[in-house]
Amino acid sequence: MxxxxxxxxxxxxxxxxxxxxxxxxxxxxxxxxxxxxxxxxxxxxxxxxxxxxxxxxxxxxxxxxxxxxxxxxxxxxxxxxxxxxxxxxxxxxxxxxxxxxxxxxxxxxxxxxxxxxxxxxxxxxxxxxxxxxxHYENYTFDNIGVVLLIAVVGKRGCKLSKLEENIQGLIEADYNRLKLTVWAERTKLPQAQQYIEQVINQEREKLITEVEEIQMVGTTRLLMGTGGKIELILIKDEFVKVVISKLPSTTTENDVKALCERLNTGKIRNINIIAQSNDGTSVVIVFYMVKDARASIDKLGGYIIGGRTITASPAYLKTSAHSSKQNCQLKLVWYLTESKCSGKIYFSDEQSALYAQGSLQDLPYKCQYQFVSSLPTLKVVYYIQPCSGTAILKFETRDQASHAIDTMTNQGHKCVRSKYEEKSMFVSGLADTIDDEDIRNTFRECPGLLDITVHRKKNGQLHNISLTAKDQIRALFNHYESFQDETIFIQSRQGKVEALLQFKNPMDMKSAIDELNEKPGLIGLGKVYLSEQKPKKSMTNDEHILKVSNLEPEIDEVELEKMLKARKLFDNVTSMIVYRKQLNEKADQIDENNDEEEFQKDFIIQEEENFNHQIQMSQLKSLFSTNQLQCPPDIQVHPPTVDGKVRAVIAFQNPQDVTTTVSLLDVNNLLALFNTATKVRIIPQIDHVVFLHSALAKAIGLAI
Incomplete structure (x- = not known):
């Protein structure tokens, strides 16, 4: 086109x-x-x-x-x-x-x-x-290590062209899932599979003798093999690697090996193709002895093969043993919301979590151990408050909103454009049992629907909703044999209840979805919605959680960490969180009779708060414009999180500036600056980080 x-x-x-x-x-x-x-x-x-x-x-x-x-x-x-x-x-x-x-x-x-x-x-x-x-079919080789995967296809895929030519198909390397997929015609796939399997085995054997040249101090280099074994020490202009270029494009590693044997270049450790295209092929030959590498330069350089004059040159393909960086930072953390006086501490194993629970019994905190497994998880959603009769629907464009208003008005629905958002429409006259999915199905003919907000009445809300919901859910799912009735987690907000529960047998969970999903009258008001909850990507193992409550309002993650370290309970802690009230919690307290104008008032208030926040940021930066600092710092302020936590990172070029700034800053002045803050923390971070090469780290081992 x-x-x-x-x-x-x-x-x-x-x-x-x-x-x-x-x-x-x-x-x-x-x-x-x-x-x-x-x-x-x-x-x-x-x-x-x-x-x-x-x-x-x-x-x-x-x-x-x-x-x-x-x-x-x-x-x-x-x-x-x-x-x-x-x-x-x-x-x-x-x-x-x-x-x-x-x-x-x-x-x-x-x-x-x-x-x-x-x-x-x-x-x-x-x-x-x-x-x-x-048409093509495929075969996938699973669980291939990333090093082996790169060895098979070559760096930047330089070997792919030759491999695909040999199998008369395509090869796809997935570095994230560590898979190698072969595509070929049905009749040629078995032969292609066998060929690639041979290549994988050959490259796996070659990796056993693979060496890496690591620069230590000055011109001194180590030739380090598998497992961090030091094979050879090289100094000054010594080398064992030789790069051969301008070889014919069809050259293989076996062809180079045969050429070296014919010219008697000496014992070879391994040969690797580093570039291969229609213009030619380049390989790296690694010798066992320095003298053999030197002699090969004269024997291979200028040799004619396939009508092409090849070149040979010494290679100092080395990696630095370490790199380092200096961190000179000051971190400011403050909170715009109050603590909920509860939180969670995540441990690496059950024994550590239970030991911590017993050790904290003398404190006025409530501690409860919770085990979260990777079992199949079901999400249950239902509503406990009736619809107030109105809802707001948001669309991608203004034209789509206009089209929806015209279409649904012709079908007898009460729809008008929002007074404050031209891409949204205001719907009234809805039944008290209607929910988000019902509205989505009603408006399925209207393209571009992004979001639905159903306004719900506040009357009729159940007291002690968590306990009541757990009892109702147990009664609903107890007849499934593998249902874990102690794993129910309840969350309630804006008239909606969301619950997570687990099954040992995935088939029981599937049966529950087939039998109960979108059925009315089972629990709450209207229908109940069931769906499989995908596990967190970061969750690879079971989680051992200690839930704590009745914390003092001034305790945050830093104070909690200090307390655990003082009692020698922090060694097996993986993470922790102290819950705080959300910035938008007051939006949940809107009276049931408030209409769309009340929502707009909250929007205006939020905009004013954002403006005040920008003024505070400029005042914060002015605190560091002092002549006592050697260089002005780089200040980066992150926006508030949903729980009101704000973090600012002040990066200095000199560690002395960090200590100078700490002595100049006054917590009371910071609290006055952020008049909505409940707590301000000043956390200096001065460290020198050294990154060791992986092979060197293995060689040094526990000696570090």
Whole structure:
């Protein structure tokens, strides 16, 4: 389409006429334009291998063998967003070669029958009708370490091109999930799988003798092998690695090994391809002895192979043993909300959590041990307060909101545009049993719906909702054999109850969803909604939690940490949190008769608070404009969190400035500056961090 647009623009300019673009581009017109594109690009045909990751086979202009070239789709193409099968046939504009990979760009899906009218001879010559029956299948190698994965495909994928040529397919390396996926035709997949498995085993054996050159002090370098074993010490201009360049593009590691044996270059530790393209191949040869590496320069340099004169040069491919940085920071932490006097302490094991619970019995705190496992978890949602009859619906654009108002008004609903937000609409006359999902289903014909806020009455709220809800949920799910009735977690807000509960058997949870989901009259008001709760990505193990309450209002995470350290209970603590009231909690206290105007008043108040916060930030920065500091610090203030915690980081260039600033700052002055704050903490952070190389750290071990 871009080509067509450029052609129209250039042609109209050539003939000095105005190009008129019709905004109403129909499907029929688009098909005709694509049909015209096929006339010029029919030889740039790509045939899908199945899923978008399997790429496309490209037809050959020179032979009737066809489909000898396989290419991936450019990540900039909209086709990469396809979730299912990619379009079977496309025509593309350009084939480019990046890091050993073929990439096709600017493509469009076409009807294969168009090619008959373009060139009947070419259609029959390329046997296009047969192509519709070809597709790729895949096989995945799991649990491949990242080091082995890089060794197989090469750094920046330099080995992929050769591997894909040998298997006549595609290879996809997933560094996050540590997987290697092979795509090939069904008849060729077993052979491709066997070949890649051999390559993986070969690279795994080579990693045993892999060495890394680590620079220690000055020109002294260590050749460090697997497990941090020191193989050799190199000084000054000594080297054991040689880079061979300008080899033929088809050269393999076995070819280089055979060449070295023929020239008697000495004992070789390993050979690795570091670059491979149509222009040539470069490899690194690692020798056991320095003298052999020196002699190989003369023997390999200038040697002619495949009509190409190769070059050989010494390599000092080294990594620094360590790097370091100086942290000179001052952290200010203050709170805009009051403490809820409760929190959680997370431990690495059950024994530590229970020991801490017993050790804190002499304090006026309440401590309760909670075990959170990675069992299948069910989320239960229902409502305990009736709808007040009104709701606000927010859309992506103003036009979508207008369309929704017109559509639903014609169906008898009371809908008007919001007075304060042009992308929102105000709905009234709703039934008291209606909920968010009911409204979403009612307005499913209206595109662009982003958010729904249902206003609920305050009367009829149940007292001690947590206890009541747990009893009702137990009664509802007790007949499922693997239901864990002690794992119920309840959260209630704005007339809605959300509960999490667990099952040992996933099939019981699935049965509960099938039998109870969206059923009315079971619990609360209206329907109950059940869904599977996905586990937290960060949660890989069970969690051992000590819930604490009745804390003093001035206790925060820092004070809690000091208390645990004083009692020698902090060693196995992984994290902790002290709960505070939320900044927007007062929004939950709106009277039931308040309409949309009351919500707008709260919005204006919030804007005023944000403005005052900006003034406070400028005043904070003025505190550090003193001549007693060697350099002005860099101040970064993070916005308040939902629980009212504000954090500012003041970064200095000199550690002395940190201590000077601490002596100058007065907590009382800071409290006066942030007049809404309940507590201000000044936390100096002066440290010198040294990052050791992983192999060196293994070699040093516990001696650190």
């Amino acid at each position: 871009k080509r067509a647009s450029d052609f129209i623009r250039e042609t109209s300019s050539l003939f000095n006429i105005e190009a008129v673009q019709n905004a109403d581009l129909t499907v029929e017109i688009s098909a005709k334009l694509l049909h015209c594109v096929c006339t010029g690009y029919f030889q740039n045909l790509g045939v899908s291998n199945g899923p978008i990751k399997a790429g496309y086979r490209l037809t050959s202009q020179a032979s009737n063998s066809a489909l000898t070239t396989i290419a991936r789709v450019s990540f900039t193409s909209e086709l990469t967003f396809e979730q299912d099968q990619a379009p079977k046939f496309v025509v593309f504009d350009e084939l480019i070669h990046i890091n050993g990979r073929n990439i096709i760009t600017i493509m469009s899906s076409i009807d294969i029958n168009w090619l008959k009218t373009v060139s009947q001879y070419w259609y029959q010559h390329m046997n296009i009708a047969h192509l519709q029956n070809l």
